[in-house]
Amino acid sequence: MLNVAIIGASGYAGADLSLIVAKHPNLQIGGLYVSEGSADAGKLLSSLYPRLHSYVDLPLQPLTAEALNDVKKCDIVCLATAHVVSMRLAPELVDAGCKVFDLSGAYRVNDPAFYPEYYGFEHENLKYLEQAVYGLAEWNAEEIKKTNLIAVAGCYPTASLSALKPLAVNNLIAEGSMPIINAVSGVTGSGRKASLTNSFCEVSLNAYGVFKHRHRPEISHHLGQKVLFQPHLGNFKRGILATIYVQLRDGVTDEMIEKAYKEKYAGQNIVRIVDHWPAVKDVEFTPFCDIHYQREGNTLVVCSAIDNLQKGAAAHTMQCINIRFGFEPTAGLL
Amino acid sequence: MLNVAIIGASGYAGADLSLIVAKHPNLQIGGLYVSEGSADAGKLLSSLYPRLHSYVDLPLQPLTAEALNDVKKCDIVCLATAHVVSMRLAPELVDAGCKVFDLSGAYRVNDPAFYPEYYGFEHENLKYLEQAVYGLAEWNAEEIKKTNLIAVAGCYPTASLSALKPLAVNNLIAEGSMPIINAVSGVTGSGRKASLTNSFCEVSLNAYGVFKHRHRPEISHHLGQKVLFQPHLGNFKRGILATIYVQLRDGVTDEMIEKAYKEKYAGQNIVRIVDHWPAVKDVEFTPFCDIHYQREGNTLVVCSAIDNLQKGAAAHTMQCINIRFGFEPTAGLL
Amino acid sequence: MLNVAIIGASGYAGADLSLIVAKHPNLQIGGLYVSEGSADAGKLLSSLYPRLHSYVDLPLQPLTAEALNDVKKCDIVCLATAHVVSMRLAPELVDAGCKVFDLSGAYRVNDPAFYPEYYGFEHENLKYLEQAVYGLAEWNAEEIKKTNLIAVAGCYPTASLSALKPLAVNNLIAEGSMPIINAVSGVTGSGRKASLTNSFCEVSLNAYGVFKHRHRPEISHHLGQKVLFQPHLGNFKRGILATIYVQLRDGVTDEMIEKAYKEKYAGQNIVRIVDHWPAVKDVEFTPFCDIHYQREGNTLVVCSAIDNLQKGAAAHTMQCINIRFGFEPTAGLL
Amino acid sequence: MLNVAIIGASGYAGADLSLIVAKHPNLQIGGLYVSEGSADAGKLLSSLYPRLHSYVDLPLQPLTAEALNDVKKCDIVCLATAHVVSMRLAPELVDAGCKVFDLSGAYRVNDPAFYPEYYGFEHENLKYLEQAVYGLAEWNAEEIKKTNLIAVAGCYPTASLSALKPLAVNNLIAEGSMPIINAVSGVTGSGRKASLTNSFCEVSLNAYGVFKHRHRPEISHHLGQKVLFQPHLGNFKRGILATIYVQLRDGVTDEMIEKAYKEKYAGQNIVRIVDHWPAVKDVEFTPFCDIHYQREGNTLVVCSAIDNLQKGAAAHTMQCINIRFGFEPTAGLL
Incomplete structure (x- = not known):
């Protein structure tokens, strides 16, 4: 069983993704995280989403420096975080050896000019932007298999x-x-x-x-x-x-x-x-x-x-994970 | 006060129109009608639409031959009826001296070829089709003023x-x-x-x-x-x-x-x-x-x-009526 | 035409009430107000509620000290404000000669003990609380006619x-x-x-x-x-x-x-x-x-x-106004 | 793998049940049936419910006499049928050796007087009514284990x-x-x-x-x-x-x-x-x-x-099946 950390698990996409991971035959949740100052830190995910009771009864941990070290030990990290947060976290996690699946817009377009115009910030990690593969599962499977940073399609x-x-x-x-x-x-x-x-x-x-x-x-x-x-x-x-x-x-x-x-x-x-x-x-x-x-x-x-939230976020992420690790294409999904 | 007969008053557009007529300073409802075999015949309109209670507490009368004679005595007849029904009723009512406002598609396009192709019937009253004016209030006011058969826009x-x-x-x-x-x-x-x-x-x-x-x-x-x-x-x-x-x-x-x-x-x-x-x-x-x-x-x-149901049907009909009779443009509407 | 000031006009009840006043044969809007620091101050009410365009195209004025003097010149003041705001404003307006209709909970129960327990504050104007009449139109008409402070029912x-x-x-x-x-x-x-x-x-x-x-x-x-x-x-x-x-x-x-x-x-x-x-x-x-x-x-x-928002707030307020001033019971409403 | 026939599979409860069976580790769909004259006969269930595509791509078969013979060969029969239909079918299927789970009201109350008063028919199979166990999973597990006719709770x-x-x-x-x-x-x-x-x-x-x-x-x-x-x-x-x-x-x-x-x-x-x-x-x-x-x-x-449709029908049925056959209590459900 591979461990999956989900950062930004309190949002709608993060919650759906938690459920999919929990049902996946080859994966388990390594940790659910929210930003350090979040009012949801310490709560059970299932207290925010009662439909997840019995499936995912895990706490939302604040992403402290210490917690980040735990995250780095996970095989897979999913970032359901704000664009800037993803932009900054992804390289560090890739360097730590994690396979990173980013649900934000931070690595979707390999053109630095795109970010100031549409997201209002300069991209700070151009080297990683270059390596990132666009996670459109039916189209980019070969490239997804080879990269450690997948920018899941919007x-x-x-x-x-x-x-x-x-x-x-x-x-x-x-x-x-x-x-x-x-x-x-x-x-x-x-x-x-x-x-x-x-x-x-x-x-x-x-x-x-x-x-x-x-x-x-x-x-x-x-x-x-x-x-x-x-x-x-x-x-x-x-x-x-x-x-x-x-x-x-x-x-x-x-x-x-x-x-x-x-x-x-x-x-x-x-x-x-x-x-x-x-x-x-x-x-x-x-x-x-x-x-x-x-x-x-x-x-x-x-x-x-x-x-x-499924093919548009969480399920699409899982398709990319399945491709990257050679699992059944629909594992966790059907 | 002019009398308005509404045929097909049990439908959504008919009901909205009944309410607008009831609130109009120059109009009153001359009669509400449904087809002769309708299960709603004899019921109060407000029993179908409780929100109309106190506004329109009138019965839905079956459109018998005798009832049609009463309709013909009304100044204005609004047809919220099936296309074929409108096609057949309108000429008879125009000939009886009524101003007819048809909410169906029977007289909207002055091209006979249109009906078999899109409505599945041959138009039986080409002379009236020719006279009919398309009831697009902001655009055809001058023509609306002069005709007795207005085909209110869809x-x-x-x-x-x-x-x-x-x-x-x-x-x-x-x-x-x-x-x-x-x-x-x-x-x-x-x-x-x-x-x-x-x-x-x-x-x-x-x-x-x-x-x-x-x-x-x-x-x-x-x-x-x-x-x-x-x-x-x-x-x-x-x-x-x-x-x-x-x-x-x-x-x-x-x-x-x-x-x-x-x-x-x-x-x-x-x-x-x-x-x-x-x-x-x-x-x-x-x-x-x-x-x-x-x-x-x-x-x-x-x-x-x-x-x-308003600008798309009942309120648009009332705009046309207001134009035809020289009432305030928004009478009954604001 | 009597002038009606509506304080708290940007809320849902205030907006409905503005429309009812605008349609009333004996009333006109004397002014629409929001709290002094409101982000909506200066905007047209109809920019918040586009369905009110053409009906109520008036600005939401900040309730400054100066504006309050204008309010006091109105015949009728409707308070669609927070409980504490109503509690404090109502006496001043009554003393200025306005007829005050309060849509908040500040004067609904003539028992001082009720407020700390259920609203979390001590009532500061017990004399006015005593005079206030509960605005339940079908039940308290005689008392509504005689008071200047009506606490419209919740x-x-x-x-x-x-x-x-x-x-x-x-x-x-x-x-x-x-x-x-x-x-x-x-x-x-x-x-x-x-x-x-x-x-x-x-x-x-x-x-x-x-x-x-x-x-x-x-x-x-x-x-x-x-x-x-x-x-x-x-x-x-x-x-x-x-x-x-x-x-x-x-x-x-x-x-x-x-x-x-x-x-x-x-x-x-x-x-x-x-x-x-x-x-x-x-x-x-x-x-x-x-x-x-x-x-x-x-x-x-x-x-x-x-x-x-109607019988539960704005329309009920208008029933009370109609009773207080001897207007038609349903004026502005049907 | 046990075979499950679902009769009345075109309805909302039947469709949910089909999906649950399809996902169950110990079960497979033996056949989906609708009444002989149904307009849906011959269609794929997934043409009625596109969300079932890929999960349940099976046809809705008309329940002819011949088809009923096929049904009798299934281990489990679920009746998502009209009350009278269930009343008549259940005994025949029980006698054929099937375990029958009835989602209708036909066997829920072991009191014959109940049926004419509340369902408008005399119960024709009192012996089976007596044996039937009320399928309230958390309460009647012991009895459910021993019967062949479970009347799943409403x-x-x-x-x-x-x-x-x-x-x-x-x-x-x-x-x-x-x-x-x-x-x-x-x-x-x-x-x-x-x-x-x-x-x-x-x-x-x-x-x-x-x-x-x-x-x-x-x-x-x-x-x-x-x-x-x-x-x-x-x-x-x-x-x-x-x-x-x-x-x-x-x-x-x-x-x-x-x-x-x-x-x-x-x-x-x-x-x-x-x-x-x-x-x-x-x-x-x-x-x-x-x-x-x-x-x-x-x-x-x-x-x-x-x-x-779940705990109120299909999932509750599956709980009863799991109990009856000693499967994991939540098999097919979580």
Whole structure:
């Protein structure tokens, strides 16, 4: 059994990840940590999340200097921490011999210019940024196997790239066109902290972050072409539905599209090409990404649905861990 | 006081309309009707909608031949009926001297070919189809004043056209491009009848009607250009949020866009250009259509939000009635 | 037109009240105020509540010493403020000649011992506490007409007392028994401020405040007998449903119960004895209180439903204003 | 591996049960069945429930005479069928050597008079009714081990009895008093079939079935004393929250209450005595029953929360199967 330390375990993604680790046949929780000053330090994780009772009855430990030494003894460290915290912690942990899986945005784009523009800070660890592999499980398995620092893909990018990459790598998208990603996320996407924005009485359905959301350049970078990404906040807890509009190259046939998706995902367990328009409820509390598409002339509409905390965070992390260590691809997940 | 008969008063739009008529200073309800065989015949409308108690405590009468004679004596008849029923009733009522406001799709597109393709029937009253005026209140007031048959705009088309027409009539949309309308509707949009699709446990968030929804050609027809319209069902009762992606013509300046919207809607009470991304909750239970837009290069993102039963049906009908009879534009609405 | 100042207008009850005043034929808004240091000071109320656009486009003014002088010139002052703030402001405003309607708990119970125990402070204005009249519109109209300080009933107490008082005043409740009030409130009941409790992702359905909720002694005091009150937080925005279990005195007949309710509420517009079990949706966005009951032997189950921001706060305040000034009982409300 | 046939697998409880069986280490699905004329016959279960894709990709077979022969060869048959169907099928299957777990109400009360009064039919198989054991896992394990016909407890009764039985068996409830059970259920409780009652737009929060709900006598029968049971429909999909009011016998101490709960449930995995008021979200998609209580004088308030499809149906069935076959108590569940 390998030991997994989860730092930032009190958040929604950290809690989901704790449960997945607890159920995994080859892993056990080495420790759950929160920041040193957190009001949750010392509490049981299951006191914050009663649904985890009996599964994960472990305390949230403050990440003191001493605790960090314990963390370094773990085989695997998952960082469900703020971007800057991840940026600083990851190198130290990699150097200590841990395999690090970072759920933040700190190592997702191998371009230093990206960070000041979209995250508001200069990246301090460019050497590690260079080594980091983008954790998009179905696409980067070979590289994931070889690195010690995996930057797990963001929630919106996972939904978007899973749907768009088969088209892009097969060169089916019209040159010069810009796919439009209209996505709606559940409120857990904005994290577990009180704010008027995610107050029950204020949530409805509305666009936000027009043109400027951090996930837009993340998607573009890993797709290899520009996209227009428009996020919305929806009145549900978990899930992302991305409805994507693509201009196809002239001459693209139905068969070419089908082949692009089928070749990539046939036999895959987590990304599923389904025969109906996916709904958020289809993937809620599951690791799946459901994709369906339809075409009219050179316009293709593709929908993909994920649970933003599962395939959009915790389950995707576990896919990367399974790949890195050669475990069953769906261990802990199905 | 003019008398208003509402046929199909038991549905969601009919109920909202009954309440608006009851509050209107110049109107009174002349009768509420349901189809002859309806299980609701004889019941009080307020027994179906307890929130209407004290406002509208009138029975739902079966539309017998005799009842139809009473209807014909009313000044105004609102048809919240099935498309075929409206198609057949409207001419008879117009001939009887009534002003007819049809909330169905039977008279919205002055092109006979539209009906077999999208509604599955041949239009039987082409002469009346020709006279009918499309009830898009902010745009067709002069024609509405002169006709006796108003085909009130559909819910999705109202949200879409209110946002797009200022661009189209000012020739700001890139030639050959096709605006993309990504819209999410609340469940009342699918009517008050039991079905698995609108069962509480089945509703989530998903696309439907890709490429083929009836409102797509309705929007294209009244916009004067093709659009891509993608509806979704969302997990809320009332409201539509349309997020619209427009390719602008080269040379379009910010001022041109602002002028297009401001000139049309400045001083308007119902369509409001707001300074934030509108949310469904902002317009729920109100007659408003809230619009906001932002641009990046030649791409414009426009959002519009309406209550699908108000500006998308009942309140829009009342705007048309107010225009037709020269009442205060917002009488019964604010 | 009388002038109404609303202090604490940025909260949910204050916003609803602003809209009601704006629609009232005899009233106009004299000013909207927030506390001096509020982050909302200077903003338009409609920027916080876009649904109020066109209805109430007035700024939220900070309640400086100077502003307080303006408030004192208003005929009516509504306090939608914290308990301690109300306790201190009300006397000064009454002395300035204003009619004061307090939506807080500061003057609801004419027993000084109540405040330290349930609100954590000593009441500083006992003379005014003595004069204050409990604003339960259907029950205290005669006293409301004569006072200048009305303590509008709380939300849970309004739902509970409207259902229980007809039984109590007719002596139908078994001596020594304690009615049990099981109530579920929408999340607006906990106010417009960010907290983990009312975060979208945390709200579900659960009991809270067992035995100790402040509204329990408020109900008991105004009912004239002890009750057991058990509040719950439910996953909806507006509304309260109270399901009440009453042990009847031996010898109570069906006729006695019917008479108790009918005599009180027949011909009333706001409290409605309905022929079905009321649902929260029946009263949402309305001023109504819907009541239904059924009996088995000596056990009576009574349900009452209100919108906690309307009959539970803003609409109830307006009923009291209408009574105090001799306006139409439902002016501004229907 | 034992074979499990699930009849009525297309319903909400059947679908949850299919997933649990599929994950169980000692069981496999022997067949999924629907009634012969069902519109779902021939479809994959996962086409009705896309979240089951990859887990349960089996067809729903029509229960023809021939299919029934296949069913009889299974070790275990679960009946998620209508009451009358279960009443007729169970004996035949027991006689064929199957262990039968009935999720309907057909064998829950060993009193023939109960059926005509509450279910509207005469029980046709009194001999089997006599042998049937009530499947309340934590209470009837010894009897469950010995029978071939288990009538799994209903959803509301499971929530109610889990909370009340420790008090009753320890004689802590005041003689002559009647515990009051105020319960709110999610909409899946009313089944997967279209009706206006469970239409998305009609669901809110309201009482129903006052005094007359079938689960009231089921609870009373298995508690050994009368109760008042008041169900409500709430606006959520899964879950039941029961808030229970109990009059304690004079002389009952805090220790006696604590002992009653602790002795029964200490070390139990499924029923959890928790240190906070349970919320529906705490148990959603879990097999747990969370219980918390507090006392004031001789009044005890107890809350219990379950997922109505899990501990209220499918997970509870699996607990009974695990008991009957000597599997790990939580196999397939945690």
